[in-house]
Amino acid sequence: MSVNQTKEKPLFIGIDGGGSKCRATIYSSEDGVIGTGVAGRANPLHGLSQTFESIQMSTELALKDAGMSLSDSRALVAGLGLAGVNVPRLYQDIVSWDHPFADMFVTTDLHTACIGAHRGGEGAVIITGTGSCGYANVDDKHLCLGGHGFALGDKGSGAWLGLKAAEQALLHLDGFAEKTILTECILNHFKVHDAMGIVENLAGQTSSVYAKLARTVLECANEQDHVAKEIVKEGAAYISELARKLFEVNPPRFSMIGGLAEPLAPWLDKDVIAKLSPTLAPPELGATYFARQKFRIK
Amino acid sequence: MSVNQTKEKPLFIGIDGGGSKCRATIYSSEDGVIGTGVAGRANPLHGLSQTFESIQMSTELALKDAGMSLSDSRALVAGLGLAGVNVPRLYQDIVSWDHPFADMFVTTDLHTACIGAHRGGEGAVIITGTGSCGYANVDDKHLCLGGHGFALGDKGSGAWLGLKAAEQALLHLDGFAEKTILTECILNHFKVHDAMGIVENLAGQTSSVYAKLARTVLECANEQDHVAKEIVKEGAAYISELARKLFEVNPPRFSMIGGLAEPLAPWLDKDVIAKLSPTLAPPELGATYFARQKFRIK
Structure with missing residues (x-):
């Protein structure tokens, strides 16, 4: 060139x-x-x-x-x-x-x-990958919602799902919370056998390490594990709420982006799913x- | 010498x-x-x-x-x-x-x-300062419960109280959660005016920075702020449960240690408070x- x-x-x-x-x-x-x-x-x-x-x-x-x-x-x-x-x-x-x-x-x-x-063109997006955030660009105005980063915000993101799941697995292993198949799945994910093994793999790690657990959480939820379902439902409810707040500024288009956009979609509210357009x-x-x-x- | x-x-x-x-x-x-x-x-x-x-x-x-x-x-x-x-x-x-x-x-x-x-001598302790953890040393056996570090575990600790409070304040500022006087207190704590100011002070910070918010959370709870009360009650319920798990191995003495031991004590269950001895x-x-x-x- x-x-x-x-x-x-x-x-x-x-x-x-x-x-x-x-x-x-x-x-x-x-x-x-x-x-x-x-x-x-x-x-x-x-x-x-x-x-x-x-x-x-x-x-x-x-x-x-x-x-x-x-x-x-x-x-x-x-x-x-x-x-x-x-x-x-x-x-x-x-x-x-x-x-x-x-x-x-x-x-x-x-x-x-x-x-x-x-x-x-103008429109709105929700990003749900390692982190989560909502954004709209309408009439040259910018609306940014949520985000704030791991572990402070980013509710419904991959890292958030991973953190919540690891928390529940550790509480289960310590005898403080109900039984969940998440525990076995997370132990398998890290190829370890106890709480200490989970901690050793997650302590001080970045959001992307936590986000790698997200697929496991979604799989456990799809297999009807009660604890995993509650985590995914709480995350998805937040994402649906986030979408509705973006809709308030009347974006001409709405898309979801990021590694969790597809697996999380079935868990969103119907009014949100109805407005989803593909990313171009x-x-x-x-x-x-x-x-x-x-x-x-x- | x-x-x-x-x-x-x-x-x-x-x-x-x-x-x-x-x-x-x-x-x-x-x-x-x-x-x-x-x-x-x-x-x-x-x-x-x-x-x-x-x-x-x-x-x-x-x-x-x-x-x-x-x-x-x-x-x-x-x-x-x-x-x-x-x-x-x-x-x-x-x-x-x-x-x-x-x-x-x-x-x-x-x-x-x-x-x-x-x-x-032998006995049991719960540490609630920046982190939280339970420990018993009875008949030369060691029982260690909870902990796991910030933000993975350490429920009921100063850093955990600070993180939960900051999360709720940001959700409130974004319009996702109910009004709480925590928001104003945290904004004042950092001398900032919006969500971005809170994020700028907390993103990527260590557990000790989060733990500095704990006193504020406890003050808001004592002033009957609903959101702060729920956070403190959830943390204290976990600490009470932790204490009862330690009591199962029949420790001859039980004490609480750390900066939050005193302010958190009134929120603990009565059976736990009854067994508290001073640290020697x-x-x-x-x-x-x-x-x-x-x-x-x-």
């Missing part, structure tokens, strides 16, 4: 940073997506240096995938969607980064996910739309 | 490491306590290097307090009571430490707290008893 792109034909890179992965997509206005890359977690709430490393790594992989050289990053206009940058301090930390791009625009991962889900593009492509919008305004 | 202590007249140092502080006490069989020191948190579950630093620092302060030089640590027989060392990996990490003592014996902070509370010595002195017992056996 030629790095002397003009303002009229710029190259964009969209980056979606999350609790478990960082995805980058290089987009050309002429050719569409020309390269993609995936690196590790990029959540500023859980470490800035790891965030920058993952952004850099996913960028390098996308450049390589596009047949470009690493120095070509200087020609890219970047759009970053990152968790936690609604916290002013973290936003400042990110925009102060000595980044490798021609220009860099930063917004929340919710915003870029929403732009992507509705292919540049992934968050990292949403981040390129965001970069394109910001670049034009600038 | 003379560092050529004989096996018959050794000097002991008891160290109690916890989620917020590390306390060291130097004990002489002839003169009793001759020096004390307090340093920062020493919880191996949340970082080994900080644990070693805090042990070192509290030891140095205790030596100074006793009018001894730093190199005199080589003459001390140390007893360490540390959280998390029931996890085999962490126990190994601690005993493999290139420690500055003549000899070092390691056990859980629960064990040394229990030995201290009953001045060397602090955990760091319990750690010297432990060192003395182990040293004699060795």
Whole structure:
């Protein structure tokens, strides 16, 4: 490729940073997506240096995938969607980064996910993956609900389901709570035999480690385990409530995104399921739309 | 002091490491306590290097307090009571430490707290400070219940009360939960004005930061705030249940230890309150008893 792109034909890179992965997509206005890359977690709430490393790594992989050289990053206009940058301090930390791009625009991962889900249009999304959060972008106004991160918020998320399940399994093993097949499933998940084994695998671990238990919790709930069902129902009730709060601003479209969107859907209230539309593009492509919008305004 | 202590007249140092502080006490069989020191948190579950630093620092302060030089640590027989060392990996990490003592014996902070509370005798304790846990030492058998650390377990602890309160305040601010005066109290605690301010002060923080909210939760509960009362009642019900499980092994004495022991006591069930005895010595002195017992056996 030629790095002397003009303002009229710029190259964009969209980056979606999350609790478990960082995805980058290089987009050309002429050719569409020309390269993609995936690196590790990029959540500023859980470490800035790891965030920058993952952004850099996913960028390098996308450049390589596009047949470009690493120095070509200087020609890219970047759009970053990152968790936690609604916290002013973290936003400042990110925009102060000595980044490798021609220009860099930063917004929340919710915003870029929403732009992507509705292919540049306005609408609302709920993200339920490692974390959970609701977001609506209507009439140029932004509504962000829930979130707040693990273990403080993120109700109904994968990490929340995992934490609640581990709590109940430990209470069961200690004789404080009712019997649940979750206990056996969690012991099997970690290949351990007692409470100590569970603690050793979870103590001080990140949200993504807890989120790996989410599928197990949903399976136990689907097998009618009472404790697992109560956890999933409480999480799903919160997500349904979250959706209804987003509907109050009349979003033209509504989608659910993230690894739990599909398995959690049957547990949501019917009025919420009725309004679900498929996502049209992934968050990292949403981040390129965001970069394109910001670049034009600038 | 003379560092050529004989096996018959050794000097002991008891160290109690916890989620917020590390306390060291130097004990002489002839003169009793001759020096004390307090340093920062020493919880191996949340970082080994900080644990070693805090042990070192509290030891140095205790030596100074006793009018001894730093190199005199080589003459001390140390007893360490540390959280998390029931996890085999962490126990190994601690005993493999290139420690500055003549000899070092390691056990859980629960064990040394229990030995201290009953001045060397057997009995049971519940610790409710930053974390929560139950422990009984009867007929040379050890029973350890609960704990598991923040945010996985430690129900009824200061950090747990703080986390539950922050969760409810954020749900209230987002419009998902009932009104609670906790919200205003937590906003005031951090001198912030919205959910984002609370998140900014708590996201990624340690259990001790959450535990600082516990007094606020108890005050709101005492002022009959419904949400705060429900949180405190749930925590206290768990602590009462924990106590009854300890009573099953017929401990000759029962005490409660930690910053929340006193404010939480009125919320416990009457049968538990009836069995409460005062603690006879602090955990760091319990750690010297432990060192003395182990040293004699060795």
